[in-house]
Amino acid sequence: MxxxxxxxxxxxxxxxxxxxxxxxxxxRERLSEVGRTTIADTELLTTELVTNAHEHADGVAELRVSVPSGRDVVRVEVDDRRPRLRPHRVIKTDPTSPHGRGLALVEAISTEWGVDTGAGFKTVWAEIPVS
Structure with missing residues (x-):
């Protein structure tokens, strides 16, 4: 594709x-022409955003991915229906805990990420550099 x-x-x-x-x-189907590193980073980042929405915001409403025209990034957007619950980076106090690394990974992998809210929904988005 x-x-x-x-x-x-x-x-x-x-x-x-x-x-x-x-x-x-x-x-992988939608990003077949970007480099393997970009695909791997996008998979990891998307998995983290989807898991966070599932665990903390009553599930994912929608996932969108695109490579905006004129830009060398993959943009991932994950919607949920909890606009008041805004993600924030968690400072890990227990290095053996299996939780608390998701947004740190998003921050490390993406060139930029953020949160947009609307009536009854929230979108957490991130942009991954195309390699």
Whole structure:
């Protein structure tokens, strides 16, 4: 399929854990013309954002991915329906804990990330450099 200059949308079934393997395969199909490092970084970053929405915001409403025209980034957007719950970087106090690294990974992998809110939804987005 190649690099998509238009937004591609993955819609999640409600009430179940997100199918992360399917999400990663979906991303690989849509980003087949970017480098393997970009695809791997996008898969990791997207998995973290989707998992955070599932665990902390009652699930994912929608996932979008695109390579905006004229820019050398992959943009990932994850929607949920908890606009008041805004993500923040967690400072790890217990290095043996399996939790608390997600947004640190997002911050490390992305060139930029942020949160947009609207009536009844929140979008956490991040941009990954294309290599």
């Amino acid at each position: 190649g690099i998509t200059r238009t937004r591609q949308t993955y819609e999640f079934p409600t009430g179940i854990a997100p199918p992360l393997g399917e999400v990663r395969a979906w991303l």
